[in-house]
Amino acid sequence: MPLLIPGPSSPLLTQRLADVCGYEVAKVGYRVFPDGESYVRVEDDLKGEVAIVIQSCSPPQDKRVIELLQLIDASLRAGASKVIAVVPYFAYSRQDKVFLPHEALTSRIIARVVEAVGASSLITVNVHSELVLSYFERIKALSVNAFPEIANYLASLGLRDPLVLSPDKKRYPDAQRVAELIAGEAAFLEKKRDLETGEVTTEEKALAIEGRDVVIVDDIISTGGTIVNAAKVISKGSPKRIIAACVHGLYVANALEKLAAAGVGEIISTDTVESRTSKVTVAKAIAGAVERLLEG
Ligand code: R5P
Numbered sequence: 001m002p003l004l005i006p007g008p009s010s011p012l013l014t015q016r017l018a019d020v021c022g023y024e025v026a027k028v029g030y031r032v033f034p035d036g037e038s039y040v041r042v043e044d045d046l047k048g049e050v051a052i053v054i055q056s057c058s059p060p061q062d063k064r065v066i067e068l069l070q071l072i073d074a075s076l077r078a079g080a081s082k083v084i085a086v087v088p089y090f091a092y093s094r095q096d097k098v099f100l101p102h103e104a105l106t107s108r109i110i111a112r113v114v115e116a117v118g119a120s121s122l123i124t125v126n127v128h129s130e131l132v133l134s135y136f137e138r139i140k141a142l143s144v145n146a147f148p149e150i151a152n153y154l155a156s157l158g159l160r161d162p163l164v165l166s167p168d169k170k171r172y173p174d175a176q177r178v179a180e181l182i183a184g185e186a187a188f189l190e191k192k193r194d195l196e197t198g199e200v201t202t203e204e205k206a207l208a209i210e211g212r213d214v215v216i217v218d219d220i221i222s223t224g225g226t227i228v229n230a231a232k233v234i235s236k237g238s239p240k241r242i243i244a245a246c247v248h249g250l251y252v253a254n255a256l257e258k259l260a261a262a263g264v265g266e267i268i269s270t271d272t273v274e275s276r277t278s279k280v281t282v283a284k285a286i287a288g289a290v291e292r293l294l295e296g
Contacts, residue, residue: 002084002294003046005075007055009064013088013271014054016283021290023052026078028071038063040070042078051080052290053119057091057110058250058273065091065110069117082120084293086286088272089248093128094220099195111135123289125272125282126219126247140293144285146247146270147174150217151181153245153268153280159184159213160240167191167202167216167230175217178245184215189230202229209237221246221269224255224262231262241265249277 003026006014018025027043042051053071057064072083095106107129114122115138127133127143154162162184166175172188179186190203216230227244234242242264249269256277259267271278 002050002052002290003044003080005042005051005053005071005083007053007064007071008067009056009058010054010086010088010271010274012274012278013056013281013283013286016271016281017052017054017086017286017290020283020287026051028074030067038067038070040067040074042071042074044078046075046078046080048079048081050082050084050294051075051078052084052086054086054088056088056272056274058089058248059252061091065113069113072114072117072119076118083118084290085114085119085122086124086290087114087122088125088270088282088286089250090124090127090132093132096129096131107132108135111137111141115139121293123286123293125270125285128219142289142293144282144289146272146280146282146285147178147217148181149280149282149285150245150247150268150270151178154178154215154243155182157213157243157266159215159243161212163187163207163209163212163214163239165189165207165214165216165230165234167218167226171218174219178215178217189233191226191229200225200229202226202233204233204236207234207237209234209239211238211240213241213243214239215243215245216264218244218246220248220250221255221259221267222250223253224251224258227264228258228262231259231264235263243268245269247282248273249275251275251277 164179
């Protein structure tokens, strides 16, 4: 039977996956040397079984990526027949293209090292860009969709005449899907990001919002700037409540405080990044993908 190898960033999700799949969790030791280097050892003999490494690569990304590679390597050294890398949040997925000349193509670097260290396949959740998956040339890489689970949670809130809003036209299909699942309406705003400064601006838009619950959905909340801008536009239309729902809640630079100050009354994320807003679990969605990989 496959064994779960818990990464230091995903203890809760590993346990939830164990509960869903019935797989045992292997014993893993971690240490950080005084100079900051990470040490990982798989303490159990994996006896030719499949190892499922679960390690999200949310901040501090660089450390999490190294631990991921160490976990894959250590699992093979501990006798695993193969390793499925479950990376719920795939770091650097926004660096999926060369936007300005001579930039590093970091998501492809990550794909290459994950392959090189010996993973047999990779599962992630709502990868920011499908391009990232195409950078895996030798192994199968797939992304599972957490929005149906988020929609289930939203449906339990008894929302009033919900408007599901994408803060960016690119993410509109996600908003449409969620709106469909909760019998709401979908809309989008237009957002622009300055490639040099990273500054985000959102255009004003007249939407029928008065008295309604507005749910802003996005894949990632990082600094919160995108959602704060959207909340400012929405607030002008006198909504009943503003809710922000994302898959990956990174919350850097006091994002949660900024969201609250912008009038966001509830923040929902999944356990791809474990935090106090992780109200939705992706364990079942990942378990389904693991099963499909094991069967195929
Ligand atoms: C961008 O394309 C993503 O979908 C998110 O909107 C973005 O990463 C959110 O970042 P922040 O919270 O810093 O605005």
